[in-house]
Amino acid sequence: MTSYVGAAFRRPMVAIAAIIALGGTGLLAQQVPYQRLLKAESEPQNWLTYAGSYKSHRYTALNQINRQNVSQLKIAWAYQMQRAGVVETSPIVVDGIMYLTEPPSTVTALDVRSGRPIWSYTPFIPQDVIVIGSPPVNRGVAILDDSIYFGTVNGHLISLDAKSGIVRWDTTVEDNKHGYYLTLAPLALDGKIIVGVSGAETGIRGFVDAYDAKTGKLVWRTYTIPAPGEPGSDTWGKGDGWKSGGGSTWLTGSFDPELNLLYWATGNPAPDWNTENRPGDNLYTDSVIALDPSTGKMKWHFQFTPEDVHDWDANETLVLFDAQIGGRARKVIAQANRNGFYYVLDRATGEFLTGVPYAKQTWAEGLDPKGKPIRKKGIAPSNEGTLVFPNIQGASNWFSPSYSPQTNLFYQAAREMGTVYYKGEAVYKPGTAFTGGGGRAVNGDDASGAIRALDATTGKMKWEFPLLSPGFTSLLSTAGGLVFAGSQEGNFFALDAESGKPLWDIQLGGNVLGIPMSFAVDGKQYVAIAAGFTLFVFST
Amino acid sequence: MRLLTGTIALLTILAAPTAARAQSNADIQAGKTLFSGLCVTCHGFDGTGGNGPPLDRPKLLLAPTEAALRNIIAEGIPDRGMPRVRRVTDNEMRQLVAYVRSLGRTARPPVNGNAQKGREHYARLGCAGCHIINGQGGSLGPSLTEIGRLRGADYLRQAVIDPGAALPRGTLPIPARGYSEYLPVRVVMKDGAEIRGVRLNEDLFTIQLRDTTGKIHSIRKSNAELVRKETGASLMPSFKERLAPAELNDLVAYLASLGGVQ
Numbered sequence: 001m002t003s004y005v006g007a008a009f010r011r012p013m014v015a016i017a018a019i020i021a022l023g024g025t026g027l028l029a030q031q032v033p034y035q036r037l038l039k040a041e042s043e044p045q046n047w048l049t050y051a052g053s054y055k056s057h058r059y060t061a062l063n064q065i066n067r068q069n070v071s072q073l074k075i076a077w078a079y080q081m082q083r084a085g086v087v088e089t090s091p092i093v094v095d096g097i098m099y100l101t102e103p104p105s106t107v108t109a110l111d112v113r114s115g116r117p118i119w120s121y122t123p124f125i126p127q128d129v130i131v132i133g134s135p136p137v138n139r140g141v142a143i144l145d146d147s148i149y150f151g152t153v154n155g156h157l158i159s160l161d162a163k164s165g166i167v168r169w170d171t172t173v174e175d176n177k178h179g180y181y182l183t184l185a186p187l188a189l190d191g192k193i194i195v196g197v198s199g200a201e202t203g204i205r206g207f208v209d210a211y212d213a214k215t216g217k218l219v220w221r222t223y224t225i226p227a228p229g230e231p232g233s234d235t236w237g238k239g240d241g242w243k244s245g246g247g248s249t250w251l252t253g254s255f256d257p258e259l260n261l262l263y264w265a266t267g268n269p270a271p272d273w274n275t276e277n278r279p280g281d282n283l284y285t286d287s288v289i290a291l292d293p294s295t296g297k298m299k300w301h302f303q304f305t306p307e308d309v310h311d312w313d314a315n316e317t318l319v320l321f322d323a324q325i326g327g328r329a330r331k332v333i334a335q336a337n338r339n340g341f342y343y344v345l346d347r348a349t350g351e352f353l354t355g356v357p358y359a360k361q362t363w364a365e366g367l368d369p370k371g372k373p374i375r376k377k378g379i380a381p382s383n384e385g386t387l388v389f390p391n392i393q394g395a396s397n398w399f400s401p402s403y404s405p406q407t408n409l410f411y412q413a414a415r416e417m418g419t420v421y422y423k424g425e426a427v428y429k430p431g432t433a434f435t436g437g438g439g440r441a442v443n444g445d446d447a448s449g450a451i452r453a454l455d456a457t458t459g460k461m462k463w464e465f466p467l468l469s470p471g472f473t474s475l476l477s478t479a480g481g482l483v484f485a486g487s488q489e490g491n492f493f494a495l496d497a498e499s500g501k502p503l504w505d506i507q508l509g510g511n512v513l514g515i516p517m518s519f520a521v522d523g524k525q526y527v528a529i530a531a532g533f534t535l536f537v538f539s540t
Numbered sequence: 541m542r543l544l545t546g547t548i549a550l551l552t553i554l555a556a557p558t559a560a561r562a563q564s565n566a567d568i569q570a571g572k573t574l575f576s577g578l579c580v581t582c583h584g585f586d587g588t589g590g591n592g593p594p595l596d597r598p599k600l601l602l603a604p605t606e607a608a609l610r611n612i613i614a615e616g617i618p619d620r621g622m623p624r625v626r627r628v629t630d631n632e633m634r635q636l637v638a639y640v641r642s643l644g645r646t647a648r649p650p651v652n653g654n655a656q657k658g659r660e661h662y663a664r665l666g667c668a669g670c671h672i673i674n675g676q677g678g679s680l681g682p683s684l685t686e687i688g689r690l691r692g693a694d695y696l697r698q699a700v701i702d703p704g705a706a707l708p709r710g711t712l713p714i715p716a717r718g719y720s721e722y723l724p725v726r727v728v729m730k731d732g733a734e735i736r737g738v739r740l741n742e743d744l745f746t747i748q749l750r751d752t753t754g755k756i757h758s759i760r761k762s763n764a765e766l767v768r769k770e771t772g773a774s775l776m777p778s779f780k781e782r783l784a785p786a787e788l789n790d791l792v793a794y795l796a797s798l799g800g801v802q
Binding site: 132272445 | 573574576577578581623625626627628629630631632709710716717718719720723742743744745746769771
């Protein structure tokens, strides 16, 4: 009894000490209100969102690891995933705790000082889960207030208590029996959790959803494919093609709080390689759409690849920065698209500003003044096969680019690879492949890749670092003048952000499909990357 | 009476499936179109083999039944370099399976040559210095124990007369799918030392070679002045000038007989 009273007395003192330790912010550890997310870049010791901030720069202002000392980088700790699978995750770190996703849909909290798990949560995933179009992966979590949010391969969005991993709510986003599934890290806004879906290869009708962060109730849904009579519906022909038209939304979007616009990118039309049932541009597939985050209402759109026949989803990360263009300050949004072109748009209006190839492409003469591709003849999939660059997985894909405000360079791993594209028949049957063909990759010694540093405003290449093969290489740039990257052959390495010169490398023994990020704890900077089935954390 | 019953049975067999066979012929033709696009690069036109095994044989070792064949097409054989073919409809899969099954019902073109004599040429030319058959021989080149099952005769002929043009691709898990195996690489180190060998593996910063003496070299690329991949070449010499046409046929017949070809 006495000790209980003592404990009760001591507790306020501990809480006050914690508040002081946090710099008097008045926040309890791990509580991440929207205000902290808005200013994520001001606390570089943490990594609060999938891409580091709402601007999706995947850049750290930490510079303790830098050009001078990166050669001394070594493993601080490693964490083995609980089961084998494809690991394409970007961890987040909040006040000494890392939240990591493991395949297919597990969330684990780790103590970043030791690498020891604090808790782990695995939802029930049915044996007959339908995942067509990608491996069953998970790319990360979102945090808001004291909850963690993540999607599952059977189409659920789940909220967990950040301290314990206990479920707060579990919502079905859409029926997995029809091929809907979630692989992306959700995006947390003010009181809302935004998610998109995968599944265009089963002929879903894509959408972006906003859920109430506290209750899991749907606040709004915006379809990426208009129903008959809605604007853009005339781009789908007269049939029912729109109902199974794809347009998935499978990667995390970006957000501009000043313009109050949420940017989300959309995927390929379905069926992928056969347009018979979808004559027209197929809005809003392969596009970026700008949404009012309160209502989901579309403010503008820009379509990268109209009437796509190559499966070139435009879901790649959307990077926000400000630039001087033609003597005028512009707020822009940039993307290295899967179709081989690098685009810069005005993010207030969607106006096309720049578009240049950043990888080998053989399908377009170029872009017209509005940014629409000028398509070459004879590039469509055929019965006998048509060789086109980029390949089915694209010049880029889900893997993250990085933008450094220090260098004003947009860093992108480009895949130099072709595919022989085939047209096949397409019969829509819910929950089965609805693709209308396929492809044979031109791989091995005939394919390659490169990490390219592009002038972010013009897309002009400043340097490149060749890759042996076209992997799925995500990048992190740092205030220490570095770009971190991995390779399909298991290398993890650091390049000089100004010159592309390699400064450090290590062999991690597995395909580096993880997404690098950085954090600090106890005044020490770390860099984290998953390779094979293991997460590695490095420090000097 | 017994004879009559037999005749009726025979007539039934010949007459009844006409409609089914017409359907099946359409499937086979459609399957051939799919095969020409998706499979021909490795399995050869009409399934006669190439970089991948010939399929024009009555029994496929890994796909003895229709279900097994379907499964192999859908899932691939990742550790032998065969990719999975996922994006076909049920109907297209049925057509593809029908075509591949039909290949075994057509007569295989005979391999012109005397396998027994070919075996003698194999010994005389010292092929066993670099190749293993049934556990005997050197290991610088690929094992030939099952080569007749794994490769078509045309490919084997080319491999003997122009081996650099016929390097196997992506049939081993290392280096990886699609890469040329036994690729000769010439390396000049910064200190002037020179190494030539076949590539065992490679990553961004290192390369592993095996030279003709069997020695394995681990090379950090930044320590080398030159790393040249000799695409189109092979450490194996061409035997074109050392074999008369009939002898070449014999050797190909011997190689094609290896591995229990039916």
